[in-house]
Structures are given as C-alpha cells and as structure tokens.
Amino acid sequence: MLLSPVAMHIPDGFLSVLVSIVLWIVSIVIVGYALKRVGKDLGERQVPLMGVLAAAIFAGQMLNFAVAGGTSGHLMGAAIATILMGPWAAILIMTSVVSIQALIFQDGGLLVLGANIFNMAIVGVAVAYMAYRTVLRITGNVKRGILIGGFVAAWFSIEIASLSVAMQLVFSGTSPAKLAIPAMAGVHALIGIGEGLITVGALAFLLSARPDLVKFGGTRPIGGRLVWLVGLLVTLALVIASPLASTRPDGLEWVAKQNGFLETARGPLYRIIPDYLVPGISSEALATIAAGILGTAIVLGVSLGVAYSRRNRQTSGG
Amino acid sequence: MHIHFLDPYQGGHSPIHRTDARVKLVLSVGFILTTALIPIGVWPIYVLLFAMVISFVILSGVGVGYVLKRAALAFPFVLAALPLIFTTPGLQLFSLTLGTWEIPVTLPGVERFFSIALKSWISVQAAILLTATTQFPDILTAMRAVRVPRLLVAIIGLMWRYLFVLADEALRLIRARAARSGEAEIPGHRKGGRIAWRAQTAGGMAGNLFLRSIERSDRIYVAMLSRGYDGEVRSMPLPKLEASNWIELILGGGILILLVVLSLLIWE
Amino acid sequence: MHHSIEIEGLTFSYPDGHEALNDVSLVIKPCEKVALVGPNGAGKSTLILHLNGILSGSGSVRVCGMKVGKDTLGRVRAMVGLVFQSPDDQLFSPRVYDDVAYGPLYQGLPLQTVQERVEESLAAVAMSDYSQRISHHLSMGEKKRIAIATVLSMKPEVLVLDEPTAGLAPRARRSLINLLHELPLTMLVSTHDMPLVKDLFPRMVILDQGRVVADGPTSVLMEDKELLDAHGLERPF
Known part of the structure; x- marks a missing residue:
C-alpha cells in the first residue's frame, strides 16, 4: 500500500459492518442530494459530459510518472473534477469512478463501497472545493491563482481523504491509531504532491488550450457555500482529531471495541439458544x-x- | 488497437453465467456482508465460505488460478492491519527483538490479523467471480433493480462505454511520450529531467485527455439530441424476476443467514 | 406532395463570429440521393446539423413539409436520421441493443414496437446477430453499420450521413456502399470520397466557404475539371 493510490481504496474485510453501513447511509444521502442538484441546476448536456469525464479521469490514472525508488505518482482526480465541473457534478463523477473501480477491477470492496465513495467522492471533493475557493479568494481569479489553487486543492483532497480512511480503519479496530494515522498522513503527504503536480500540469494545459473550460473559478455554483463549509468542517475535524487520536488512542480504541457489531449483538442472541440443545x-x-x-x-x-x-x-x- | 485486458468479463455458458445478474449482485454483496459479519477467529466458517466461493468458481469455469491470482491484488492493503499482531493485548506468543526494542507478538493479535486478511481475501474472490461471469451492462440493469437512481446509472454506463475509448487514447499518449523519451549523450546527464518537469508532462497529457473527452462529450451530446434526447434519462423497463430467480435468492439468503448463526454459536 | 428537404436562404454564424453558411438554398426530392462535397471547413457539417434543428440560423429549413423550429423538433428529429462521422460518438450505450432502441424509446413508443423496430433495423443493416454485443468490441465497419441502424429504428424519411466511408478498409467500404445503395430513403451524404460520389449519387452539391457553388448531375460536374480544382476536389478515375 505504500506510495500507491491503492491505499485509498479500502478492500472488503477491513471495515466493521457498522462503519460500512453508516458510511453507506451518509453517502447515499449526499450523492442523492448531488443528483438532485445536478438534475436541477445543470443543463441536460451535463450527462454525457460527466460520463465521459469520469472515463477520462479513470484513463488519466494510467498516466503515471516516475517519482523515485520505483514508485510513481498517480491521479485520484477529485480536485481536477471539482475545478472543471463544480462540486455537485464532481461528486457524481467521482462516485462513478470509485464504483467502477470496485465493480470491475476490485479496486476497493463492495460492502465498503459506501465508505470509499465517502472518502474519495465526498470528502475529496468537498475539501478540494474548500481549498480551491479559499486560494482564489486570496489571489483573485487569475492564472497563477488557479494553478496554486489547483495544487493546494489536490494536496488537501488527498491528505484529508487519507486521514478519513485512517480514522475508519481505527474505528473498525483494524488498525491501531498510533500507527495508522501517522503512516497514512505521512505517505499521503507525498502522494498528494504527485496529485498536485499532475493537477497543475493538466490545468496549465487546459488554460492555454481552452481557458473557457476552467470556468467555475468565476461563478459560484448553487449550494457552493454549503460545500465550502462542509469541506472546512471535515478538514478541521480530521486535522484536529487525528493527532489527538494517535497520541491518546485509548478513547478511540475503546469506541472501536464497542462498535464491533457482533460484540454487542451476540450477547442477547446467544442467550436465546440454550447451552445444551x-x-x-x-x-x-x-x-x-x-x-x-x-x-x-x-x-x-x-x-x-x-x-x-x-x-x-x-x-x-x- | 483495443484495450480488452481492461474488461475482466470472461465469456462462458456455465450456470453461473446464466444466472440473472440481479440475483448474482444481491447474493455477492450478501456473501461479502456475511463474511464481514463472521466474528474473529471462527475458522470453520471461514473454511466453509472459502469452499463455497471456490466451488462456484469451479462451477463457472472461470479458472481457480485466475481468480486466486486476481484476488492477490488486494493483498498490499493487509499492511494496514499488520500492527494488530503487536498491539492487541492478550497472551504473548513470543517477542521480536529489534535492536533495543522488544515487540511482543500476541495470540489474539495473530488471530485478528489472519481473520481480517482471510475474510478480505474471500470477499475479493466473490467480487471477482461476479465481474468475471457478468457482462457490465447486466450489472447496470441489476443496479437499476436495486434502486440506484437512473441518472447515476446513466453516468456510470456512459463512463463504462468510453472507458475503453479513452484508455486507448491514454495509451497512445503514453506511447508517444515513450517514443520521444530518448537519452541525451552527455556524460553524467541524468535522463528524464526533474520530477516537477516529469509531473508537468504527465499533467499535460492528462489535460490533453480531459480536453479531448470534453470535446467528445459535445459530439455525443449532439448524437443524443438528434435521436430525441430531451434531458430526461430513459431506459428499457426491467425484465420481470422469475420464480426461479426468487428461489435462488431465498435459498442463497437462507444459507448465508444460517452461516452467520452458526458462526455465532461456534464463536467463543 | 412535399419535398424531403427544402432549404431557403440559410445563413449561420458561430458565436465567435465565423460565418459558416451564407445564403444556402437546396431542395431535395423524396428518395433522391445527393452527395455534399467540398473542402474541409466548407460548412458541410454545419449544414447537416441544421437539418435536425441542432443548430439554427436565419432563413428557412423545411423537412418533409415541416418547418424546423422549437415546436417541431421532436418530429423533425424522427424524420431525419443523422449518422455522425465517428461511430464511437454515435454509439454511446454499452450494448448494441440499447443504442438501436434509444431513438424509439425517446419517441415514447410502446415496448413491443421498440423491440420490433430494433429487430427490423438490425436486419436492414444485416447485423441481426449483434443485438447483445458490446459496442466497443466491434470493428469499424460493424460500428458504422450499427450506427446506421440506430437511426433507421426511428423510421426516418431522410438519411443524412457525415463521411460514412472514412476510416474503412476497402472491403468494409464496399459492403457499406452496397448497403447505402439498397436503402430506399432520401439520402444526403457529406463526403470526401469522390469514387463513392461517382458510384452512388446521381446528383452532387459543392459547398465552399459556406456557399453552394455548384449543384447538378454528378456525371456533368465530375467532368468540369476547372470547377473541381477551384474547390479542392479531385476527379475519381
């Protein structure tokens, strides 16, 4: 898992049933809302655009580049999708990408698909949006701002999404907090740089070839303030909680132990069946x-x- | 040039191939859910689940070797659970000495780690069996049957259709880059340039790919319009589930529930 | 009786100011087969998109007697089958069946009719066995045929094709020409393939810089070397 984007796609078996189901519910609600928004606000022409762009992001993940020591930088794509299409469409695009990766390539599990959608399509997009808007607010809607914003958005989307993954592993009792959190954060701080560089390269190309496509720097999408706020809250929550959790893991691991669905469900069930049938x-x-x-x-x-x-x-x- | 290796579907006429995709999707997810519900260390049930999945693989004629090899893809993630061996409190088996550090290896830790790894491995095999025996358009139908919204199914369908077209384009770009990545004949000169430059090249290629795909989506949109597209996603009605499909679902679901119950009884 | 296509004084400029069509007039009778030729950028594709109401300029476009406008779009798009140059853009559904059924489905036809239409259209292009195939596994020639079936299923009166023979190997090209020859529809085909024009189309229209510069029998225009040279065309042997 070291230095590969696979670390972001949780396979089945690594999250507890409770964590998986809760994140399924959260993802269904948010993706459902995004579907409504996109259906209402964006034109009918967005449907083929979202489908083909999702395919392009998948294909773009093939364009790796050598970093060092046999590792390579890849693209997750949440940031570039957000910058090109706005947050709501980006959520749908990333949901499609993550779903196809799980359904066809077993890159990420099926029971944990809700969690993977949450991490990459929801946290990734909301954080990228928050970071990008914030940078543009400071620099103004100029080329330099868009490029810096692209890098920052890409790096933050990877880093915060990886913290989200780490937290879920800890909550599921799969990984001890004091190791998982620093490891994920450290590795993805590097992967994020790769994501950032590719995103900047792609934006630079598009800005010179078709500047009109890098459009949403200027206009604020409907419901954008909400996404910005969610992005900020998720970022703050994970950035504050992670060091706490990894230095003082007792509380978190107690939660992990409690949530083991079976650990709690088994007692009453066991009592129904007498010891000796x-x-x-x-x-x-x-x-x-x-x-x-x-x-x-x-x-x-x-x-x-x-x-x-x-x-x-x-x-x-x- | 066509990328076929991207499509893991393996044609065949086995009973597994012929089973309705909706039944397969629901039972596969049910199987993975069951596997997740089995508590740590209930080895007999793990063996049963593994035997079940392998039996179905044999029945499908997809090839046990193929499935096991593909299933190994998820292995690297096991690293995330490895520390459990050392950090789970319990009976100490032995300890590793690393310099001045002494790390205890505990029995519950080992049990927990191997349970997670095994369950994950079994789950991946079930997912592989599903995709190897079901054409993706049928999975799309199954997604509609389990109430995934039409708009999302339409986007995923379009994505799948153009995945191969765009992967071909990406491959052409990669080949074009490789064809121009020569080495200069300057002593001591490192080939390939700086990392930032390499990333820029990769990014430019990605940008190129996005631009092409956006332009392609314009043409697709026009093609859709000219055949009557009006912004609403329409699709063929779902075929009815037959009695035999229901029997398969109930029988499969029943066995899975039974397995969970048995595992709770065995678990101590 | 009405004409299949009547265009009068059609002028169109793109938003960036580039004038693509300038006072184009053209009448095509039912079951007539007409070739539309001219250099790249002459406005052929722009003209084609007007026949389906995807673009609209000033002037009048009538299809099968109906004026192309907002309220007739649905009917017009069913009457005019547009087959685009790249079948990968035309075939956007995962499976052949869904693509051929797309047009009838959006016309709101009953399921039974949709199924019949799909079978008929695939039979018409001799691809009956392909309904359950995956589009991206097909060869270029197969894709082109299916692309034609996707519009035949709407039972159009006019078939408009953009570069039907581009990218085809000789044998696939020949078999496509035979297919076009047999289809009993009004046909307007934009192409650079001059031998195809000579083989299949009794009438030919030359478009250059957004204007119709010649319109007449192919046998006559093909002999006018000066005219062909002036518009970047080559006479086939």
Whole structure:
C-alpha cells in the first residue's frame, strides 16, 4: 500500500459492518442530494459530459510518472473534477469512478463501497472545493491563482481523504491509531504532491488550450457555500482529531471495541439458544457439526452441478 | 488497437453465467456482508465460505488460478492491519527483538490479523467471480433493480462505454511520450529531467485527455439530441424476476443467514 | 406532395463570429440521393446539423413539409436520421441493443414496437446477430453499420450521413456502399470520397466557404475539371 493510490481504496474485510453501513447511509444521502442538484441546476448536456469525464479521469490514472525508488505518482482526480465541473457534478463523477473501480477491477470492496465513495467522492471533493475557493479568494481569479489553487486543492483532497480512511480503519479496530494515522498522513503527504503536480500540469494545459473550460473559478455554483463549509468542517475535524487520536488512542480504541457489531449483538442472541440443545453435546459442538454438514451439502451440490453441466456440454457439443 | 485486458468479463455458458445478474449482485454483496459479519477467529466458517466461493468458481469455469491470482491484488492493503499482531493485548506468543526494542507478538493479535486478511481475501474472490461471469451492462440493469437512481446509472454506463475509448487514447499518449523519451549523450546527464518537469508532462497529457473527452462529450451530446434526447434519462423497463430467480435468492439468503448463526454459536 | 428537404436562404454564424453558411438554398426530392462535397471547413457539417434543428440560423429549413423550429423538433428529429462521422460518438450505450432502441424509446413508443423496430433495423443493416454485443468490441465497419441502424429504428424519411466511408478498409467500404445503395430513403451524404460520389449519387452539391457553388448531375460536374480544382476536389478515375 505504500506510495500507491491503492491505499485509498479500502478492500472488503477491513471495515466493521457498522462503519460500512453508516458510511453507506451518509453517502447515499449526499450523492442523492448531488443528483438532485445536478438534475436541477445543470443543463441536460451535463450527462454525457460527466460520463465521459469520469472515463477520462479513470484513463488519466494510467498516466503515471516516475517519482523515485520505483514508485510513481498517480491521479485520484477529485480536485481536477471539482475545478472543471463544480462540486455537485464532481461528486457524481467521482462516485462513478470509485464504483467502477470496485465493480470491475476490485479496486476497493463492495460492502465498503459506501465508505470509499465517502472518502474519495465526498470528502475529496468537498475539501478540494474548500481549498480551491479559499486560494482564489486570496489571489483573485487569475492564472497563477488557479494553478496554486489547483495544487493546494489536490494536496488537501488527498491528505484529508487519507486521514478519513485512517480514522475508519481505527474505528473498525483494524488498525491501531498510533500507527495508522501517522503512516497514512505521512505517505499521503507525498502522494498528494504527485496529485498536485499532475493537477497543475493538466490545468496549465487546459488554460492555454481552452481557458473557457476552467470556468467555475468565476461563478459560484448553487449550494457552493454549503460545500465550502462542509469541506472546512471535515478538514478541521480530521486535522484536529487525528493527532489527538494517535497520541491518546485509548478513547478511540475503546469506541472501536464497542462498535464491533457482533460484540454487542451476540450477547442477547446467544442467550436465546440454550447451552445444551441435545443433552451431553454443547451447542457449540452442535453448530460445528451443522456447519460441517452444510458445507458438505454445498460442495456436493456444486460438484453435482459441475458434473451435470459438463455432461450437458458434451451431449450438446457432440 | 483495443484495450480488452481492461474488461475482466470472461465469456462462458456455465450456470453461473446464466444466472440473472440481479440475483448474482444481491447474493455477492450478501456473501461479502456475511463474511464481514463472521466474528474473529471462527475458522470453520471461514473454511466453509472459502469452499463455497471456490466451488462456484469451479462451477463457472472461470479458472481457480485466475481468480486466486486476481484476488492477490488486494493483498498490499493487509499492511494496514499488520500492527494488530503487536498491539492487541492478550497472551504473548513470543517477542521480536529489534535492536533495543522488544515487540511482543500476541495470540489474539495473530488471530485478528489472519481473520481480517482471510475474510478480505474471500470477499475479493466473490467480487471477482461476479465481474468475471457478468457482462457490465447486466450489472447496470441489476443496479437499476436495486434502486440506484437512473441518472447515476446513466453516468456510470456512459463512463463504462468510453472507458475503453479513452484508455486507448491514454495509451497512445503514453506511447508517444515513450517514443520521444530518448537519452541525451552527455556524460553524467541524468535522463528524464526533474520530477516537477516529469509531473508537468504527465499533467499535460492528462489535460490533453480531459480536453479531448470534453470535446467528445459535445459530439455525443449532439448524437443524443438528434435521436430525441430531451434531458430526461430513459431506459428499457426491467425484465420481470422469475420464480426461479426468487428461489435462488431465498435459498442463497437462507444459507448465508444460517452461516452467520452458526458462526455465532461456534464463536467463543 | 412535399419535398424531403427544402432549404431557403440559410445563413449561420458561430458565436465567435465565423460565418459558416451564407445564403444556402437546396431542395431535395423524396428518395433522391445527393452527395455534399467540398473542402474541409466548407460548412458541410454545419449544414447537416441544421437539418435536425441542432443548430439554427436565419432563413428557412423545411423537412418533409415541416418547418424546423422549437415546436417541431421532436418530429423533425424522427424524420431525419443523422449518422455522425465517428461511430464511437454515435454509439454511446454499452450494448448494441440499447443504442438501436434509444431513438424509439425517446419517441415514447410502446415496448413491443421498440423491440420490433430494433429487430427490423438490425436486419436492414444485416447485423441481426449483434443485438447483445458490446459496442466497443466491434470493428469499424460493424460500428458504422450499427450506427446506421440506430437511426433507421426511428423510421426516418431522410438519411443524412457525415463521411460514412472514412476510416474503412476497402472491403468494409464496399459492403457499406452496397448497403447505402439498397436503402430506399432520401439520402444526403457529406463526403470526401469522390469514387463513392461517382458510384452512388446521381446528383452532387459543392459547398465552399459556406456557399453552394455548384449543384447538378454528378456525371456533368465530375467532368468540369476547372470547377473541381477551384474547390479542392479531385476527379475519381
């Protein structure tokens, strides 16, 4: 995971069920709102534009460049999508990118897809928007401002999204806070530089070829203030919480232990089933036996299926 | 030039290939959810889940080797969980000495780490099986069936359609860069320029790609308009789920629930 | 009886001030096959986009007797099938079936009719087996055929094609020409492929710098070496 964008895509198995489901709900609500906004505010011509740009961001991730020691810089794309299309469309674009990565390339899991959408499409975009607008506010809408803003937005989107990933790992009890947070933050501070440089390169190219495309520096999108505020709050929350969590991990890890869905759900469930269903055999042993029978049944069923379909193929083939 | 390696779908006529994509999507996610719900260290159930996934892989004819190899892609992330071996409190197995540092390795830590790694590995295999046996347009239909909004499905569909076209364009750009990346014959001169310069080149190529894709989306928009597009996303109605699909769903769901219950009983 | 296409005094300038069409007039009768030729930037593509109401300039454009305007857009787009140069832009759905069904679906036709239309159109371009294929796996020639099917499914009266033979290998080109020859529709084809013009189109219109500079029988215009040279065209052997 070191120095590769894969570190951003959490696979299945690394987040607790509770964290996964909560983040699914948050992502569904926010992406649903973005869909509404885009449907209402942006014209019908945005639909093909969002689809093709999402494909371009995916393809753009192939354009790596050598950094040092065999590692390479890549593109996540939240910042450039935000700068080109505004926050709402960017959320949808990044949601599409992250979904396809999970569904086709297993880059990130399915149960944790909600979390990955949250980190890259929502945190990434909101933070990029906040950073970009803030820089433009200071420098004015000039070329230099756009380039600096692009770099800052790209770096912050990567760094803050990685802190969000680290926090989720800690909350799930998968990674100890005092190691995960500094490691993710440190690695992504470097990856963020790569993201920043590519974003600046892309913006510089577009500014010279088609300056009209780098448009939203001038106009404020509807609901932009909200995104800016969310971006700021997420950034502040993670920047403040992370060092606290990694230096004084006791509180967080206590939460992690509590949230293990099963740790809490198991008690009452266990009490429903008496210890001894059959005299002399504990229910634990019984369950193991049942599992064995079930497994044998499944494997037997599947092998019959294989044999059957093979024979079918042979009879239909010959 | 066409990028086919990007499409992990493997054609076939196995029962798995023929199963309705909606059933496959729901059961795959259900399987992964089940795997996530199994507590730490319930090895018999892990073995069962693994046996199930491998059985279905064999049944699909996709190739066990292919799936296992692809599943290894998620392995690097395991590093994130590695520290658990040392930090989880519990019975100490042995300790590693690193210089003056002494790091304890605990039994619960080892158990926790291997559980996470194994569960993740099993889940990835299920996802690979889904994509290897289901054409993506069918997955799009399945997404509509589980109530993903039409607009989002339309964007993802367009993205998938142009993924290959744009990946081809990106490859052409990469080849053009490679063809011009010569080495100057100056002693002691490092090839490739400074990192910032290399990043600028890569960024310029990305910008180029974005520009082309924006221009392409203009042409697509015109093509859509000329066939009646009016801003609303329309699609063919979903085919009805048949009784056999429901039986598959109920049977699959039942087995998964049973596994969770059994795992809770075994877990101590 | 009305004409398939009637254009009168059409003038159009792009927002950047570039004048693409200047007082163009053109009448095409039903089932007539007309070639539109001229150098790059002559305004051929701009003219084509007017037939479908995607661009609108001053002057009048009538399609099948209907004046092209805001209220007739839906009908006009169904009557005029526009096939663009790059089939990768035309085929924007993941699967062939969805692309061919797109037009009828947006016309709001009942499902049964949509299905019939898809089958008919694919049969018309001899691609019946391709309905479940993935568009990006197809060859250039196959894509071009499917692209034509995507507009045939709307049952248009006029077929307008932009550079249909560009990028095709000889055999695929030949088979496409045969297909166009057989389709019983009014046809306006913008092209640089002069042998195609000679083979397929009895009438030819030369456009240069936004003006119609010649309009007449192909056999006559092709002999006028001076005219062809003046507008950057070459006489086929």
